[in-house]
Amino acid sequence: MTEEKSSESFNLFKFLGDVKAELKKVTWPTKKELVTYTGVTGIAVVIVCALVWICDTIFARLFQLILR
Known part of the structure; x- marks a missing residue:
């Protein structure tokens, strides 16, 4: 299977202009929202991590019991 090439070539300046236009449409969070979201992510x-540690500990002890 062959893919047909686009008739338009890549234009870096048009691409960067489009990126800039899209970034202007973004609704950026306030400082308070950013701190809140960061805190929630940290928690x-x-x-x-605690759940993974608990599961790892349980499985490690189970395998120790099985392998004895």
Whole structure:
């Protein structure tokens, strides 16, 4: 299977202009929202790490019991 090439070539300046236009459409968070989102993310990471540690400990002890 062959793919047909686009008749238009890549234009870096047009691409960067389009990126700039799209970034102007973004609704950026306020400082308060950013701090809140960062805190929530940090708490979620700590919870997931604790769950993984608990599961790892349980499985390690189970395997120790099985292999004895």
